[in-house]
Amino acid sequence: MPALLLCAAGFLALRPELRLAVPELIGITAAMVLALSFALYRGGRGGIGWSPRCIILIALVLRLMFLASPPQLSDDLYRYLWDGSNILRGINPYQAAPARTVPPASLKAAHALINHPEYVTIYPPTAQLVFAAGATLGGLTGLKALLVLFDLALCGLIVVLLRQLTLPPWLAVLYAWNPLPVLEIAGSGHVDGAGLSLLVAALVLTLRGAPRETSEAPRRGPAQAAGLLFAAACLVKLFPLPLTPVLFLLTPRVRRLEFSLGCATGLAALTLPFWPELAHITQSLDAYARNWEFAGFAYNTLRTATGSGTTARLTLSLIFACCLMVLVGKLAMELKRAESPAERGRAALTACYRITLALLLTTPTLQPWYALSLAALFPMSAGPAGLVLCWAVFLTYQVQIPYFVLGKWIESPAVTAALFLAPLLAWLLARMSGGRTARG
Template identity: 25%
Template sequence: MKKSGSHIRFAGLVLVSLGAYFLLGYALERSQTGWVLATFGLLFVQYILMLRSSWDTTIKLQWGIAAAVIFRLLFLFSVPELSDDIFRFIWDGNLFVNGINPFAHTPSALKESASLSIVSDHLYQQLNSPDYYSVYPPVCQYIFGFSAWIFGGELLGNVVTIRLFVIGVELGTIWLLKKLLKYYGLNSSYLLIYALNPLIIVELSGNLHFEAVMIFFLVLSLYFFVIHQKLWALISFVIAVNVKLIPLLLVPYLLFSLSRKQALWLTGVLGGGTILLHMPFLDPSFFQNFGDSLGLYFQTFEFNASLYYVIRWVGMQVVGYNIIQFAGPTLAAVSTALIFGISWKLRDRSLKNIPLVFLITLTAYYLFSTTVHPWYISSLLVFMPLTGMLYPVAWSVVIPLSYVTYATADYTENLWLVAVEYLLLAVVIGLDYYRTEKKAKPRLQWLMQEKE
């Protein structure tokens, strides 16, 4: 009877969550921030209750994985409303399959030249950055191109194709995470911390952010490293880097940890693989255009930052204007130095420290960044079950507060909410690192309400 009651309670939590995910996928727009935040809040309540359900671990894992798959599939025919990046995916894909280099032309330049008839005016109007060159690395472009090859500029067809790919790699990540938890001597049920996290489900399978693809290849790389298949590990790592550049943060740790011969292999495979993947896009303007786009990230874009906003305020008091063009690159340089220091201190021949190093270095990078969108921290959450650090989960709970920005037509941030987000995060980080003598297992057991 007790077991039956656990099933019923868990099923009830799943049904309530399905209703909330349906609202985010099919009913709400990001400008409806009150409803968006309330729905996220409800989802996180259900999430914590599901994690802390008291019943047989094996059955809990089976039901949890089934729920994680159902939640993702619910979004299958949903056009993302909380993000408009999908329109740039379709734009880039259509350029690629029609022989136009998406890194060589801005959408606005193509529009003004009146030479573009392969993409509709309606799609152009939906682009959020028509004056910027594409910033999506080649692996993304191949996926965009495959989808466009099948469906052209048709919105729903592209959405479903890309989402099936994203859900596929998400399920692959969950499968790999189960194997890695066993390797690290942790309970397989801890993968539910990632698999059922509402931010992960909404931002990756729902809003189609390609962190999902990067995470899969990064976790695959770690898996190959721990089973001593270093060549496959390096190949997977190269693919991850060419989906999103974030895994480059691990390069100093790998160089410090590997033997000289292996470090040379890493450098050669990373360099050669990156050039090979970029071959269809290389032209004289590629490096300048891509560099300009990255420069905009550090010197122009501002969103949901922490340390940078404090420095920006001080700069306004001292010089009377926004000092982002100086502060952005300076903070990036400081975080780079910090990342090298962390990587050197935690270097390890066995490479078992990869999850912890990536967690710490990526956290440092984001705390020094000028822009931190909600989906960015998905990369922290995937390694959280392997480290026992609780702050990525806490951050996933509070970072949806940044959606309040979209309540206004000019996207004005509420800096009080930003302060609340980072103050709460600082408290949990402090608790995590204050109790460093505690290993991963006790903290994970507390979150999952499990006993030895």
């Protein structure tokens, strides 16, 4: 199977323009996901023995294929380079929107390609530090190289977490060899992998601090460090915020104050250097929350039914909040019954997976790389809905063809519907068949 995945990825890497090869991209990534599905099926019967070293090596080769190529499916990387370069020049990235800034000669090319230059950067402080570190390595390729290193670290941390959960380490291939992180991080250079690596590191430390025996006291240290890492993860992108109650409940009761102090310390240490200009980010976040939409079937349906985009957004927020409360309440009961740290950890990771899936299905804006958060949790809580969704997001790249050729952004209602309904159908079929992966 590794040879098949390498050949498939190599074919895509050799395409001169992926925006004109979307049908091939969809077909080849489907074949790669089917191969991973077969691995999941076969592994459940004891037929797989890939070592962590092999998993990381193949993951590295897959990513190296796309490292040197410029981003084609997204232009976010140019904003990253602009923000990071500003920090290196002593300029606060939240000070002014790119459209109101005259770029130096070395950044004119990147400045011209920034999307929505009229807005101040929307990326939080930890992401800004990553951008600055990447900018020191030299241009787009240097920044992508750093993001790939974070992604490979995430692959290794997933192996560690699987062992803590007493799950087979080979399950890490469900993320490490998945075409989604390969294309979205190594190819397009999205920063999500950095945040996910910090999130998984926080989970690893939280489980490490748990007592191994019921009579053993929880260990000092890991809870506060986990809080620091979790705060840092939330300040790469805000998506881990709904997972806060999960990590809080997973932390031993006597160490929850330490976890909270770690979160507060990390939040203060990372945000204070950017004040007071950091307050400008709220303008961009407000514009995103009120106006952005893409591939959101639930949002489109509610907007059509109510005649109001605002009502649709508020309704979806309420639906997600209800899902969050139900899932957190269910987790609280499961943690009371759990008899070991591994059992507690598996329950918590399943809750994280389900919360993330609910968030993706209710968001008005579902860019393909948003599903990276689900893909990173998939090895610890594999389910058919998540596997289908992590591939189906590639369907939305059909907008790239008319946009690249005609300059027109034309979404397909059929694709948007498929992106929402296909995961639900996969989950329903698994439930009807009584499969063990019917968790979602």
